[in-house]
Amino acid sequence: MNAQSPKPSRLRDTRVTLAHGGGGRAMRDLIEEVFTDVFLPPGSEDQARLMDESLQEPGARLAFTTDSFVVTPLEFPGGDIGKLAVCGTVNDLAVGGARPLWLSAAFVIEEGTEIALLKRLVASMAREAASAGVRIVTGDTKVVGKGGCDGVFITTSGVGVIPSGREIAAPQIREGDVAIVNGVLGDHGATILAARGDLALSTPLESDCQSLNALMEAVLAAAPNTRAARDATRGGLASALNELAEEAGVTVVLEESALPLRTEVKGMCEILGLDPLYLANEGTLVVFVPEAEAEAALAAMRALPSGHDAVIVGKAVPRGTVPVVMRTAFGGQRIVDMLVGEQLPRIC
Structure with missing residues (x-):
């Protein structure tokens, strides 16, 4: 049997033009070929109409979140803005104990953007959604003039x-x-x-961008009294811990010797005067569990590729003068405050 021939392209342009945002045939061709042929949303109405058995369980609650992604460059080692948009929203749901089901995706596209780039980003989103077990069920596109945005901005809601x-x-x-x-x-x-190439740095590093809902479910099964979790995105681990400690009314004591850092990351931070505790992560979470359940949680994490480097980094103690402190390798202590300003903009 002959392999099925690929569908002929409906798009005559290689780059996005303002006509692709004008509401006519050019826009429909762009949406169908680049987006709906990949995401396969249910129906063609202006809203997704959805049902899942878990919604029928007594006491079940809906969780809803939204986030926008403006990272530069759009493609980077280990990921791209499309994968990032799926992982970021899936993880925001997962760390609150929700099982992610559905996503929406809205695109703001700069005139002149390569359609081939758009197709790569959409394919990346579809792969990550399938891997995370979620569906992209509705969305929107807007095209702005040259300079109106920087390539592609994506907003996902979950x-x-x-x-x-x-x-x-x-x-x-x-x-x-x-x-x-x-x-x-x-x-x-x-x-x-x-x-970004501004500093002529050469490194084999890749982004940790990954969906963490399966990891979170494994932790909750192994440590049923899990207290709280937060993904350590903008502001890094330091900001996530400060937020959690402030809301909980405790102080978190970090152990510097326990922090899992690659040599390349430590070296880059030393050269540039950055603190790795404030660097963004897109596939790393911090979870608080009772001490009696810590080993079970660690074992559950380490059994998965997304958690094989799991480690205990600190402990909650009675509230002191600051929310987070760190015991240094030299035996002293230092305050780990919230990030003031931004170490690196356009990170996600």
Whole structure:
């Protein structure tokens, strides 16, 4: 049997023009060939009409989140803005205890953007959505004139279901709980910095961009009294811990010797005067569990590729004068404050 011939392209242009945002045939051809032929949303109405068995469970709650992505460059080692948009929204749902189900995706596209680039980004989104077990079910596109945006901006919103009885939130953290991270810190921020090429840095680093919903479910199964979790994106681990500690009314004591950092990330930070605790991550979370369940949580994480570098990095203690402190390798302590300003803009 002969292989099925590929469908002929409906697009005559190789780059996006303002006509592709004008509401006519050119726009329809762009949407159908680049987006809907890949995402296969249900129906053709202006809204997705959805049902899932988990919504029928007594006590189940909907979780809803939204995020915009403006990273530069659009493609980087380990990922791209499309993969990032899926992972970021899936992870925002997962760390709150939700099981992600559906995503929307809205694109703002600069005139002149290569259609081949758009197709790569959309294909990347579709692969990551399939890997995470979610569906991209609705969306929108807008085209702006040259200089109106920087290539492509993507906004994704996500809906998930929180099962009955699951309460994952910062106020649940108790004194004595331990903080666990699932992997090395700072890879995404360091990768983006190197990919911009401004500093002529050469490094084999790749972004840690990945969806963490399967990891989070494994932790919750192994450590049913898991208190809270947060993905350490902009502002890095330091900012995530400060937010959690402030809401919980505790102080978190970090152990510098336990922090999982690659030699390349540490070296880059030393050269540029950056603190790796504030570098963004896109596939790293911190979770607080009771000390008695810590080993079970670690084992569950390490059994998955997304958590094989999991390690305990700190502990919640009675509230002191600051939310987060770190015991240094020299035996002293230093304050780990919230990030002031931004170490590196356009990171996600």
